[in-house]
Every structure is written in C-alpha cells, then in structure tokens.
Amino acid sequence: MESSSLQNTKIYIYPTAILNISEFHNRMRINYSSQRVFGALVGEINHEGIQIYNIFETLVNLTDVNVNSDNFLDEEFFLNKKSNSNQLYPNYDVLGFFSSNSEDNPDKYDELMYSSLSKIGIYSKINVVLNTLIKNKETLPLKAFYFDKLN
8 A cells, every 4th residue: 555645635633633543542551552543533624624623542453463454453343432432523534544553654554444434434544643752842643644545
C-alpha cells in the first residue's frame, strides 16, 4: 500500500481529538505496556478542509505473529463504538484512523488497520500518526497521511 503526506490539504485537528489520542496512548502504555494504539477519527469534510473533532478508541491484535486483516481489528467493538459516536455526533462521520508509532510514517499495522476498516465497509483513507518519540515541544508530534491504493 502506498501512503502519501497530506501536505496540500488543510486538516484541522481540534484540541479534544489531540488530547484524546495522547491520553489513550498514555493510558495503554502505563496500564498495558502497549506502545501502539489505534482508533477512529471523527469529523467532517467541508469547504474549509478536513475537520477532525474527536476520536474513539479501537481494539486491535498486536500479539499474533500471523495477524492479518481478518483478525487485526475487533470488529464488534469498533462497530459498537461507531454506533455510540453516531448517536453523540449524528452529523459527523469516521474520516479515517489514528495510530501511535515511534516513527513518522505508517507501517504494516497501519496498512492492516486500513484493510480491516475497508473489509467492514469503512473506506476512510486518512491516517494520523502520533510519533511517540518526538521531544521537540514546538512541533505537534502528529503527521497525516492518505492511503492512495492497496498493492
């Protein structure tokens, strides 16, 4: 799968979404020693650009060495969270997903997340990566990508 940076597209990630991504990552790191988390980006696309207002968490399988798009995402948990989100924010959609990573670029797990979402009818191609190792306090440790196509 190819991914490209969304440098020419205006993406607005609201503070609530940023704080929730960071909080989820920190909670999972402290409670479960998990260095990776995944979740859905909730918002809208309008004339101003992509507006990401909030997120919701997902459960993924990071322990199975034979993980694939059939067993990576807990689909029932995801669909339940999506239903709850639709009730809270009826005018917003799942626009993509976020992940935390120690690198700036999507990896095989991001590809699995994209494939898993596509499998259940969520064709959102935006991926926001939280780089967990950036120490520069003047730059947000977030980078957005767009999955162009599957190989």
